[in-house]
Amino acid sequence: MTQRKISESTVRRLSLYLRLLREARPSGKRVLSSRELAERTGTTSAQVRKDLSFFGSFGKRGRGYDVDELERTLARILGLQRRWPVALIGVGKIGSALLGYGDLERRGFDIVAAFDIDEAKVGRHASGVTVWPLDELENVVRSQDVTIGIIATPPEAAEKTARRLADTGVSAILNFAPVKLSTPDTVTVRTMDVALELEGLSFALTSERGNGVS
């Protein structure tokens, strides 16, 4: 789609800009400068302009960026002009929280199916999503055209689950299990590990220094 090698940090910031633009819209602001975007996302104006410049020129000199237009542009760049069907594997504590977490739907991601190995959890979940037995993973994922999977299983099961997802054609995985997944490199994996983040905070507190990082 676009040129290669956009860094992960750039993509992260693009998401932040998009989030900000969506929040800004109701306020009636029609235009935002790179400086304003920067201040409200915790970066610098040069960084904002550089990030956007990888994809084109979207601003007007002397004015800034049109809020609506930049919102559409960023959504397109990030692949969010569409909705993504997502499969959730593991309906324990974290899985259940995700099922009920409206922010995902609001931002374009629909959990269309959930899976659990525990028969007791199979059926209709409180949040309205159907929980399938794990055996059905391949069938349901294929029939629903799922390309993004969320792993919220116990750590022991994560690796195997990842392999099954990969084999079924899923090419992006958000992993909540505190393990490194070994997947073919046709699959993009992001791991979220709460304890790991807390450990980062522990380090910051221990090495005693108040440099706030967002």
Next chain:
Amino acid sequence: MTQRKISESTVRRLSLYLRLLREARPSGKRVLSSRELAERTGTTSAQVRKDLSFFGSFGKRGRGYDVDELERTLARILGLQRRWPVALIGVGKIGSALLGYGDLERRGFDIVAAFDIDEAKVGRHASGVTVWPLDELENVVRSQDVTIGIIATPPEAAEKTARRLADTGVSAILNFAPVKLSTPDTVTVRTMDVALELEGLSFALTSERGNGVS
């Protein structure tokens, strides 16, 4: 404690090394080389050695790193030779999931108090932690010597909650609300945003390219 300017990515990797060492112990391995550490955490052996070299020399040439010793060393570097009392603000979906999530306790973080503005949630939580009314935040945090707070409130309440925590002497915040927190720079903030991570995956899928990132 140690020399300055350790990058966030280094700290992240140190956590991964530590996690791996703890997993490796039961297997009976007494020694691990930087190559083995690297392979199992998704980096390179040179990176492992460089990361460790910021803090000292812990290996034995020709052999590798003693598992027990390096585990202790990393725990000390990360400030994990102690336990951290943590306060949780917001006992909704995410907050409840965290309360029941044993991995935190296992890795040295004790949620010693939870808070919610909703009277109905106040009392003893299923997971055994006391849920306090929000008004009690300052009292309880101070009396329990909490220095790490987890914000799991709705986004609108996050900023104010962060300020209250900061004013009460909390100097590290793990933020689950999808907003940028503005805190004095005596406070270190890390934000975890599920939708943001999914957007990163969306970008990867959209810009069509299979470069697996862990």
Next chain:
DNA sequence: TGTTGCTTGTGAAGCCTTTCACAAGCCTAC
């Protein structure tokens, strides 16, 4: 139309992180 003020887009510089490559050093086995 000309002037003033402001903001973008971008090469270049600066800084930081990762990778390279190799001397130094440990261990085993003969």
Next chain:
DNA sequence: GTAGGCTTGTGAAAGGCTTCACAAGCAACA
């Protein structure tokens, strides 16, 4: 005890990301 094989620790090189700094351009207004 010494030869061979392996691994660490680390300067130096390479690579990547961020910041700088400024020409180009838009808008408002006289």
